[in-house]
Amino acid sequence: MSSGKVQAYYRHEHGDNPVVLQGPADVDTLIDDLLASDPSENMAALHSLERPLMPAGVPDHELLVGADGDLQVGVLGFMDDGNFVSFNPAKDRGETSYAIMGSATEFPSASEIPIALVREAVKEFMSSGGKRPTCVEWQEPEYW
Template identity: 70%
Template sequence: MTNRKVQAYFRREHGDNPVLLQGSSDVDDLIEALRAGGPSENLASLHHAERPLMPAGVPDHELLVGVDAGSQVGVLAFMDDGNFVSLDPLKGSGEVSYSIMGNATEFPESSELPVALVRQAVNEFLCSGGQRPKCVQWQEPEFW
């Protein structure tokens, strides 16, 4: 049975006290918090409790989730054995930037997705034990 616990970090106070996601209502709350976070806090780092830690005591994976407050779009990035960024092949928007605790992260062209799909992907990450969501298309970024 899947542990269904994800630790989310997106504000400075979460360093020692991450937000715990255990169900779809928690995912909804995260999406709304990122939407309300403004340009300096619209990106979260997620780690699933079921995944192992590396020898240094850090997670072996990370899902970045960003939500743009001004539009109905967001971004995803997944890191474990490789780096992957969400892909919307129908949109040709340029590079975009999202921030976690004031630190900006650049995302490549065509990485923004509808917020509903971002929400679905976070729920899938939660329920799959921390696997890369299959409900979205991914691209391997040239930089990162």
């Protein structure tokens, strides 16, 4: 395990070769890449290298990070012992969709947050060893 490192999957070529984020500048590069991406690749799946793997050899958690360059907003989804989605009742344009490698995920209403808060949350995820960020309000979605 490596201190503060996070694996990111968000392009087809990352399926077998994930990007490794090692500090705040790498997080900013990731978010900038997502903001500039086509809607079919505007989300990333992140796994902390500080958390243990489950017996099957897969991570016990996941942070989904989506970014919409046109609106300068994003979404977060966090899974470990439960499923959580970012919550922002002030910004509700209904259900939204973000995609990793062409595979879309629907996010519930009021889940988009300002892009600056997305950046802060991913940096907190990295520095906390893969814990759910506390700088964001969360909701438990009805489906997922």
